[in-house]
Amino acid sequence: MFNSCFRVSTMRNILCLMRRRDASPITLSRTLCIQSPAVSAYTPRRAMLYVPGNDERKLKKIPTLKADCVCMDCEDGVALNRKEEARNTICTMLDELELPSYMDRAVRINSIDNPTLAEEDLKVIMKAKRLPATLMVPKVNEPQQLHWVAEKLKEVLSDRQLSQPMKLVIFIESAIALIHLREILHHGMDLSKDGPFMLDGVVFGSDDFCADIGASRSSDASELIYARQKVVTTAKAYRLQAIDLVHIDFKDSEGLKRQSLEGARMGYTGKQVIHPNQISIVQEAFSPSTEKIEWAQELVKAFEDHQSSGKGAFTFRGSMIDMPLLLQAKNVLRMVDAVKQQ
The missing domain is CATH 3.20.20.60 (Phosphoenolpyruvate-binding domains)
Structure with missing residues (x-):
């Protein structure tokens, strides 16, 4: 029970930070102390x-x-x-x-x-x-x-x-x-x-x-x-x-x-x-596949919809969603956005 509450609380705190920092990646491991010190556009280097x-x-x-x-x-x-x-x-x-x-x-x-x-x-x-x-x-x-x-x-x-x-x-x-x-x-x-x-x-x-x-x-x-x-x-x-x-x-x-x-x-x-x-x-x-892009888009939307409902942890396609998985999905979408103009 404690672990579940901690995870939900931490996810909410990090989501607020991500919104305030324009979704710059933040790792869960130290609540998290490792984070991007400045906000800038993602630069693909495939x-x-x-x-x-x-x-x-x-x-x-x-x-x-x-x-x-x-x-x-x-x-x-x-x-x-x-x-x-x-x-x-x-x-x-x-x-x-x-x-x-x-x-x-x-x-x-x-x-x-x-x-x-x-x-x-x-x-x-x-x-x-x-x-x-x-x-x-x-x-x-x-x-x-x-x-x-x-x-x-x-x-x-x-x-x-x-x-x-x-x-x-x-x-x-x-x-x-x-x-x-x-x-x-x-x-x-x-x-x-x-x-x-x-x-x-x-x-x-x-x-x-x-x-x-x-x-x-x-x-x-x-x-x-x-x-x-x-x-x-x-x-x-x-x-x-x-x-x-x-x-x-x-x-x-x-x-x-x-x-x-x-x-x-x-x-x-x-x-x-x-x-x-x-x-x-x-x-x-090094480009995400069509399937990976669709997965990322759906996961991010599902997470945002779930957060707006004020509920706690949730599952997506049969898996419990945690912050590292959400960050992975966001990184996929950042890559896609960055290379659209090529």
Whole structure:
């Protein structure tokens, strides 16, 4: 009886919070202390395509692509002697390119392990009149590195008035990062409350992770099951997007589809891609099915109707409805709304 009353009371309290915060996700686990510190539109990243920042020809093709997210890269995709060219070219392209409204305009800076390169990236790129919507930071290994990002962003944006914080997506690419992941995300959420960024997602950097632990990549990625599951589980505990590993054989369409569907079943919200031909396969895999959309619409409507009646817990299609299930349905509808314009 106590458990039932607690669940109904908690659901009512959280529903009020969700309405007040424009339905931003709130987890049930701490009444819940893990919640989005700022309200912003949902940014789908079903396919996250890398484009080398020093390749102006490829950058100019971005508006013709159909990827949810295009990441202009200063890091792994750029040779050391082309870093300066990459950051300057990205700054120019941010202002010149007319991108579709649905596309996430993202930039990946160099690793904080090389603070000189990373700081120079921020100084140059943040001079653009059109700032990137999302900043991507690779190889985050400990919570203190996010504090460095926050302080440097404050410095380079000190003369800019932002309507809302820049979205931040971080990369987990080593064994120590995986061990520290909970603390990293917790610190990132704290910094997001009143900082220059809002933590929005986590990317699993599988190739660097394999190199770090001495694993060999296999076609079925079986050596990465534990790491993939820990990344997505921890990210979802903080209601963040989770972006899955790269399928490195861009000619293997069947393998890409199989791995994409596997990642979607695990709970990942998207996948990294390295070639335009991978985009449509990946985005289809990470899109909710017609049946899933109908289920979500009916569940949300049933819940709202039931709440207006003032009654307690209820069942839907034979299952007791709790807050995590309601949030899952709302996330499906947020995704659908966000990709309608594509």
